[in-house]
Amino acid sequence: MATRKCFTFHRGAADRTADPSESLGFKGANLALLAGLDLPVPPGFTISTVAWRESAPAHGELPQALRAEILAMVEWLEGVTGRIFDGEAQPLLLAVRPSARAPMPGLADTLLDIGLNDRTVETLARELGDLDFAFRAYRRFIEGFASLVFSADPAEFEEIADAERSRLGWGGAHEPATPDEWRALIARYHAFIEEELGEALPQTPFEQLLKVVEGCFASWRSPVARAFRAAHAISENSGLAVTVHAMIFNERGEKSGTGHALSRDLSTGKARLTGSFRVGGREYASLIRHEEQVLDLAQAQDDDSFPADLPALADYVARIETHIADACEVDFMVGDGELFLLQSRPARRSVAEGVRVAVEMVRDGLIGEEDALLRVDPMSLDELLHPTIERGEAADVIGRGLPASPGAATGLVAFTGDDAIRLVGEGRPVILVRNETLPEDVHGMHVAEGVLTIRGGTTSHAAVVARGIGKPCVTGAGALRIDMAARTLTAGGITVHEGEAITIDGASGEVILGAARLRRPMLTGDFATLMEFADRARRLGVRTNAETPIEARAARAFGAEGIGLCRTEHMFFEGGRVGVMRDMILAGDAAGRRQALDRLLPMQRSDFVELFEIMAGLPVTIRLLDPPLHEFLPKGDAEIAETAAGLGIAEASLRARIEKLEEFNPMLGHRGCRLAISYPEIVEMQTRAILEAAIEAGGRKGKDVVPEIMVPLVGLRREFDFVKQRIDEIATAVAQEKGRSVSYHVGAMIELPRAIMRADTIAEVSDFFSFGTNDLTQTVYGISRDDAANFLSTYQREGIIERDPFQTLDVEGVGEFIVLGVDKARRTRPDITLGVCGEQGGDPASITFFEQAGLDYVSCSPFRVPIARLAAAQAAIRLERAVRAAAPSKTRGRGPISTGG
Structure with missing residues (x-):
């Protein structure tokens, strides 16, 4: 047949x-x-x-x-x-x-x-x-x-x-x-x-x-x-x-027309027929020009403007909504007074409207909380959290880069952090424009409206810091050129001088000439309700990556359950601290280093006190100093000369010291716990600052603070033992001096393949693991994330990889290592706390994997916290449903999975 x-x-x-x-x-x-x-x-x-x-x-x-x-x-x-x-x-x-x-x-x-x-x-x-x-x-x-x-x-x-x-x-x-x-x-x-x-x-x-x-x-x-x-x-x-x-003859006279109808008023989320129609050559803005509800639609026909049965249309649209369990829109025609439906679909809506409708449909009893959560794309929440460009007018796009941190910003071009601070001090908004940002640019990034870099990818220093502080950022805009001598930014035949306005769009990567009109974000009560749904559904905890009070407060406002990564090195670039840090690095012996560290101690302690108070008893994970020391040293002739004069040493001596500390591959060099072993006095100062701050904050709040101290770049059990011993010694000394002991946890940042392979032995002495997916991806792939943008886009275009592994976790490769590490750690220590603190901690697809792998929490930048909360809820719902579908009679189990790689 x-x-x-x-x-x-x-x-x-x-x-x-x-x-x-x-x-x-x-x-x-x-x-x-x-x-x-x-x-x-x-x-x-x-x-x-x-x-x-x-x-x-x-x-x-x-x-x-x-x-x-x-x-x-x-x-x-x-x-x-x-x-x-x-x-x-x-x-x-x-x-x-x-x-x-x-x-x-x-x-x-x-x-x-x-x-x-x-x-x-x-x-x-x-x-x-x-x-x-x-x-x-x-x-x-x-x-x-x-x-x-x-x-x-x-x-x-x-x-x-x-x-x-x-x-x-x-x-x-x-x-x-x-x-x-x-x-x-x-x-x-x-x-x-x-x-x-x-x-x-x-x-x-x-x-x-x-x-x-x-x-x-x-x-x-x-x-x-x-x-x-x-x-x-x-x-x-x-x-x-x-x-x-x-055929429907919908263009004949006053009894024919065309239009579309929606089952809900998207501005309120309420069940109410809305839409528009055209009849007899006239365009009507809405089907209902009064405030009647659906049951009273007959009153809206008093002027006979609609050529067919309006209450019937309302009934049809409501029936479709009930059937698909979603707000719908319907295309219809009227021919000689007879109504026909041509097509229906879930109603197209903005992110805010989507949240509003989903919550309202739960209130109406049409769907449950889980279905409402599954209807909102987690990444779309970025639109609610950041300014966006009003797209009504044509934009003069002068360049394009990578969308590194969402949101849009307008400001005057500033080429250095100091220039940014000066212009902001004059009351003018700025966009910090750099070839690439360095740690010493952080102060300028904090005051700028947004950041634009010529080099770098979506996981470069500029991108990571910008996402952490909620600033729009465009990186890798390689067609643009900076002329520092002329203080200009050029794109083709267009030249923008310092102090002239540009706009950047961190969602599209566009660089726009002039000041575009921006739409400010608005968070409604429905957003908070959706987050409540998410918190009831999710299992994964959601912490934040933060080291400044501004970041910590923003994260708490977005529902973060603590700090999963405090990068202490960022604190050393604030104000005049970098000078003290340079004194410590350039000191000739341990005694000189300790003198400089003694000056840094109160600064670090005050930072930690504020973070502990903001988090109000929630966990705060503080990573010990991680980057190589040369990152703190001056760059460029003028800065080197100024630093040498300030330190009272010969410029040649300073250059020799800088050259000695410079590394060919600092990603794999003298950093992390290796610094702690070479210079244990740094660990001692940071530990003292953390524990003394915990005592002070606990006393102010009347509640004990239990800090978590994280040792970075651990590859050997003996490395961890060495650092932990120094931490414990300082803890004993602080308890004796203050007459009060502090409970604390010491854990390892797992970011090297060897640490994964020896996770069982490291877990014997480590209170927690935090998988650092940025470095773990680098070391598994053998790729520098700062240089990867040069070729990963080609890999994606040629179909060699589907996604940038520094944005979305490579489940088949890096994911297999994480699963192995989870399994080894829990076999040794079933109660060990396992988290992740890399950039992928805020990526919905990666969060799905972390839920399946059985981790306890993810940590992400403050403005990614709502995204992570929703993504974690969706991952838990889907996993629960998959388990029920596969084995309805069995209860849900937890634990690592195989990625099938």
């Missing part, structure tokens, strides 16, 4: 396949759904994607069996409508719509009025008593058919119409007015098609239909459609369906 390829639909009945969206496309599947819900749809049929696949080998020509099946469908449609294709009276006219699984550019446009020819146009004119309407439809059909089937240029027909208007003296009228004028125009169209295109417009309606279907099938192979599918990973063989239905 031959496979069926055509499927009918009409009000109250529809033939639906097992996979309607795959075989019937979005439009066909949706019309079948609406028909099955007993809603008014124009009767018709859908030619499935199976037919497209069978026609493809014949270069789009329809097989004879398919032609016969289409003919049977037309005969069925004639019986349903009471109209005849090419009939002597009441001719049947058809509309044909390509129906892909998802909207796609490059496909054929909808073609209307198939079935009109030189005879049926006259028949239709007599039936309707409206010659102008019938011939306008015929003209539209000829133009559309010739464009689709013969690849004619629509502009050619406009030229013909202009010539006829001039020849026959139609005057200023847009359309001819008399039957003879219309017939003359149609005759010119026929002549053009035959003489210029070498074709003839079919006068047989069924032949017209077959040619249109072939043209729709062929449009699947258009260059635009192919490029779109390649960019969106849509299979070439998924194919195209074609939907055919009876």
Whole structure:
């Protein structure tokens, strides 16, 4: 038996396949759904994607069996409508719509009025008593058919119409007015098609239909459609369906029109019919111009502006919403007072509207909290947390880089941190523009509205710091050039001087000339409600990466449950501390280093006191000094000379010291716990600052503070033992001096493959592990994240990797190491706390993996905390449902999984 390829639909009945969206496309599947819900749809049929696949080998020509099946469908449609294709009276006219699984550019446009020819146009004119309407439809059909089937240029027909208007003296009228004028125009169209295109417009309606279907099938192979599918990973063989239905004459007089309706008022989330329609040449802004609720819609018809039954439309839309359990929007038409629905879909909405509707539907009892959570894309919350550009006007884009930190910012160009501070002190907003940022630029980044760098990727220093402090950032804008001597930024032929305004968009990577208008973020009560839903659903804890009071307060406001990573090195660049830090580094012996560290101690202690107080008893994980010491030393001739003079040493001596500390590959060099072992006095000062701050903050709050001290870059158990011994010795000394002991935890930052392989032995002495996914990705891949932007984009474009592994965790590689580390650590110490504090801690896809792997918490930048809370909830919900589906009788288990790599 031959496979069926055509499927009918009409009000109250529809033939639906097992996979309607795959075989019937979005439009066909949706019309079948609406028909099955007993809603008014124009009767018709859908030619499935199976037919497209069978026609493809014949270069789009329809097989004879398919032609016969289409003919049977037309005969069925004639019986349903009471109209005849090419009939002597009441001719049947058809509309044909390509129906892909998802909207796609490059496909054929909808073609209307198939079935009109030189005879049926006259028949239709007599039936309707409206010659102008019938011939306008015929003209539209000829133009559309010739464009689709013969690849004619629509502009050619406009030229013909202009010539006829001039020849026959139609005057200023847009359309001819008399039957003879219309017939003359149609005759010119026929002549053009035959003489210029070498074709003839079919006068047989069924032949017209077959040619249109072939043209729709062929449009699947258009260059635009192919490029779109390649960019969106849509299979070439998924194919195209074609939907055919009876025409609705929605452009005739005051009882015809078109529009779209929504089941909810997106501004409030309330169940209330909204939308717009056009009738009789007039555009109405809304279906309801009063404040009536859905049940009182009849009162909105007092001016008879809507040409059909408005309460019925409200009922239809509400029924669709109930069926799909989501706010919906519906495209509809009205023909001579009769209402037809053409398409429905989940309502398109902004992020704020999506949150509002999801929460309101929970209040209405239509969906549960879990379904509401699954409806909001976690990354879309960025739009609610950061300013965005008002896109009403054309933007003068002078460059593009990588979208490194979300949000948009406008300000005056400043090329150094000091310049940024000076301009901000004058009350002017700035954008800090650098080739690449360094740790000493952090003070300028804090005061700037946003950051732009010429080099670097989405995990560069600029990107990481900007995300941490909630500043928009664009990195890797390689087409731009900075001339520090001239104090200018150039892009092609455009030059921007220091102090002139630019705008950056951290979501798109655009650099825009001048000050664009920004839309400020607004967080509503519905956002807080959604976060409450998320907190009830998630298992993973969500902490933040923060080392300043501003970051800590922002994170707490966003619901962070503590600090999972405090990078103490950032504290040494604030104010005049870098000078003291340089004194310590350049000291000739341990005694000199201790003198400098004694000056840093009160500064560090005050920082920690404030963090502990802000976190109010929540865990605070403080990482000991991590970067190599050369990062703190001066760079450039002027800064070196100034530092040498300040320290009272010869410039040559300072240069020699800098050169000695410089490393070829600092990522793998003298840093992390290696510094602590070489210079234990640094660990001693930081430990004392942490514990003394815990005592002071605990005394102020009346609640014990339990700090977590993290040892970075551990690869050997003995490294950890060495550092922990120094921490414990200082803790004993502080307890004796203060007369009060402090509970504290010491843990390891796991960021080296060797630490993973020895996780079982390290766990014997470590209170917690925090997986540092940035360095772990670097060391597993053997790639520097600061240099990876030079080639990872090529890898993605060539399909070698799907995603940047520094943004989304590489589950098959790095993920396998994490799973191994979790398993080894918990076998040794089942109660060990396991977290992650790399950039991937705020990435939804990575969070899904961390949930499956059984980690206890993720830590991310403050403005990623809401994203992580929602992503963690979604991961828990999906895992729970997957477990239930696989084994309904079993309770959910926790623990590491295999990634199947």
